[in-house]
Amino acid sequence: MDLGVIQVGSTGSGNAASATQRTYLSLRRLIVTGAVKPGEKLKIEGLRTRLQTGASPIREALSLLTSEHLVERIDQRGFRAAPTSRENFDEILEMRCELEGMALRRSIASATEDWEEAVVLAHHRMGRAAGKGTDNFEDEHKAFHMTLLANCGAPILLRFCSQLYDLNIRYRYLAGRALDYQKRDVGQEHREILERAVARDADGAEAELLGHYRRTGAFLADLMTAQTAAE
Amino acid sequence: MDLGVIQVGSTGSGNAASATQRTYLSLRRLIVTGAVKPGEKLKIEGLRTRLQTGASPIREALSLLTSEHLVERIDQRGFRAAPTSRENFDEILEMRCELEGMALRRSIASATEDWEEAVVLAHHRMGRAAGKGTDNFEDEHKAFHMTLLANCGAPILLRFCSQLYDLNIRYRYLAGRALDYQKRDVGQEHREILERAVARDADGAEAELLGHYRRTGAFLADLMTAQTAAE
DNA sequence: AGCGCCAGAAAAATCGATATTAATCGGTGC
DNA sequence: GCACCGATTAATATCGATTTTTCTGGCGCT
Numbered sequence: 001m002d003l004g005v006i007q008v009g010s011t012g013s014g015n016a017a018s019a020t021q022r023t024y025l026s027l028r029r030l031i032v033t034g035a036v037k038p039g040e041k042l043k044i045e046g047l048r049t050r051l052q053t054g055a056s057p058i059r060e061a062l063s064l065l066t067s068e069h070l071v072e073r074i075d076q077r078g079f080r081a082a083p084t085s086r087e088n089f090d091e092i093l094e095m096r097c098e099l100e101g102m103a104l105r106r107s108i109a110s111a112t113e114d115w116e117e118a119v120v121l122a123h124h125r126m127g128r129a130a131g132k133g134t135d136n137f138e139d140e141h142k143a144f145h146m147t148l149l150a151n152c153g154a155p156i157l158l159r160f161c162s163q164l165y166d167l168n169i170r171y172r173y174l175a176g177r178a179l180d181y182q183k184r185d186v187g188q189e190h191r192e193i194l195e196r197a198v199a200r201d202a203d204g205a206e207a208e209l210l211g212h213y214r215r216t217g218a219f220l221a222d223l224m225t226a227q228t229a230a231e
Numbered sequence: 232m233d234l235g236v237i238q239v240g241s242t243g244s245g246n247a248a249s250a251t252q253r254t255y256l257s258l259r260r261l262i263v264t265g266a267v268k269p270g271e272k273l274k275i276e277g278l279r280t281r282l283q284t285g286a287s288p289i290r291e292a293l294s295l296l297t298s299e300h301l302v303e304r305i306d307q308r309g310f311r312a313a314p315t316s317r318e319n320f321d322e323i324l325e326m327r328c329e330l331e332g333m334a335l336r337r338s339i340a341s342a343t344e345d346w347e348e349a350v351v352l353a354h355h356r357m358g359r360a361a362g363k364g365t366d367n368f369e370d371e372h373k374a375f376h377m378t379l380l381a382n383c384g385a386p387i388l389l390r391f392c393s394q395l396y397d398l399n400i401r402y403r404y405l406a407g408r409a410l411d412y413q414k415r416d417v418g419q420e421h422r423e424i425l426e427r428a429v430a431r432d433a434d435g436a437e438a439e440l441l442g443h444y445r446r447t448g449a450f451l452a453d454l455m456t457a458q459t460a461a462e
Numbered sequence: 463a464g465c466g467c468c469a470g471a472a473a474a475a476t477c478g479a480t481a482t483t484a485a486t487c488g489g490t491g492c
Numbered sequence: 493g494c495a496c497c498g499a500t501t502a503a504t505a506t507c508g509a510t511t512t513t514t515c516t517g518g519c520g521c522t
Contacts, residue, residue, distance in 0.1 A: 018306050019506065044474065054507045056287060059475085060294045067298025069387070075249050076513060078474060091385050102329065154322050156300070160391060250476070275504070285477045290505085307483060309504060 019053045024061035026051055031070050031081050032166055034173040038084040042071065068163055070170075086224060089171050093217040096164045097210045100145075103161055104209055106152035108202040115151040116198055122147040123194045127187070138169065144190070148197055148209070172216070175223045184215065250284045255292035257282055262301050262312050263397055265404040269315040273302065299394055301401075317455060320402050324448040327395045328441050331376075334392055335440055337383035339433040346382040347429055353378040354425045358418070369400065375421070379428055379440070403447070406454045415446065 027047070030036045047058050062079045065071040072082050107115070126140040142165055149161055189212045196205035258278070261267045278289050293310045296302040303313050338346070357371040373396055380392055420443045427436035 063294035
């Protein structure tokens with residue numbers, strides 16, 4: 001089951017997936033995008049009407065999300081969206097740097113032309129989505145980053161990276177997603193990463209990637225402390 | 232919810248935990264200990280009678296286990312115990328070395344006397360359990376290893392380590408648990424680790440720990456190839 | 463006035479039954 | 493004789509109702 005990975009263009013109409021699957025994706029989106037706030041209680045009955053489905057698929061989807069740290073379960077007391085904190089944010093950033101760095105190096109170490117092309121393609125698609133201002137830019141953005149790592153040959157590592165990516169992006173949504181991209185030339189950063197990766201320059205690519213993350217991280221961290229101070 | 236962590240001595244009689252919780256723990260034990268073989272189908276109806284509970288708790292527990300890679304879900308086709316493979320085993324070992332190494336170094340870097348005492352205690356309990364030949368030696372063994380890492384101050388990292396520990400120990404059970412311990416002085420290895428950790432010798436402790444894992448890993452890998460060859 | 467306690471309401475957890483989907487087996491046409 | 497198709501069977505996925513459990517607000521007691 002490839003949960004945790006990006007769903008592609010299948011978001012059409014005749015989605016024949018199971019109710020659990022749909023519920024899982026919807027709930028996850030609600031939490032990651034901040035439509036459901038950290039710590040907010042997730043009442044089964046409420047979700048039942050909101051998502052137009054029975055209690056079983058909802059509970060199942062919530063159980064899935066529990067193991068991914070997006071939802072917390074308190075025995076006999078229901079579910080709530082995972083809380084956020086500065087410590088949590090810092091740890092996610094740190095772990096991402098460690099694990100994605102590792103994955104990227106391995107990916108490049110066993111680079112092939114197929115992978116190279118996949119990366120170029122993902123980068124292009126991301127650029128296109130950004131231009132259109134579509135909401136699924138974030139999906140393409142994740143796809144680009146995951147494609148960079150995809151060649152590492154370590155499925156568990158990839159899964160961890162994907163999970164951490166989602167946990168991190170949630171903070172970006174919570175801070176107001178637009179802000180981040182306006183103040184920096186993220187496109188340039190992506191091009192740098194792409195270029196070094198294609199050039200098989202592991203050290204350079206890793207440095208660019210981590211720089212990319214750390215800059216975003218510092219930006220968000222500032223914003224968080226500013227918000228905390230304002231309260 | 233502290234799933235993934237060792238349940239203590241609460242395995243008595245009046246277990247008032249929820250059915251989902253109990254089912255989760257039972258199922259997990261069945262899979263980790265190899266009572267349910269890799270790839271084996273997990274039929275709801277069968278489990279319902281075996282675990283004396285309804286379908287809902289079982290599905291929920293299976294969903295939880297899915298996110299932990301102990302169970303695979305095939306949409307519309309039910310659940311099965313996660314398959315095993317040499318590649319999977321190797322990756323688990325490798326990831327454990329990376330992540331536990333990281334965690335141990337941090338744990339030692341911020342060592343306190345409380346932590347030191349906890350580690351000594353866990354080690355002692357493990358020794359006691361080994362002597363009695365109780366089945367819960369494995370629990371104490373995990374407790375010892377997790378206590379070593381517990382001081383790292385990184386909950387997500389810890390959770391990853393715990394998950395990987397379970398995935399790994401499953402292979403040990405599958406290979407026949409007893410074999411491993413008979414051929415080496417594992418007690419000595421544990422003492423070495425303990426000693427260096429208490430002495431705040433991060434490099435030494437890490438080296439011992441990884442050596443401990445790699446030796447076990449090599450042993451199991453040999454066994455796996457031997458078994459494969461015999462078939 | 464403060465504290466604990468009890469009843470009623472709300473929510474979670476669980477069960478049993480139904481609808482849906484995949485697997486199986488036997489028959490039919492080529 | 494073999495491959496394909498359709499009905500039967502088995503199992504999953506989902507729903508609706510019931511049973512526990514927790515939460516809330518008000519009452520009586522000290």
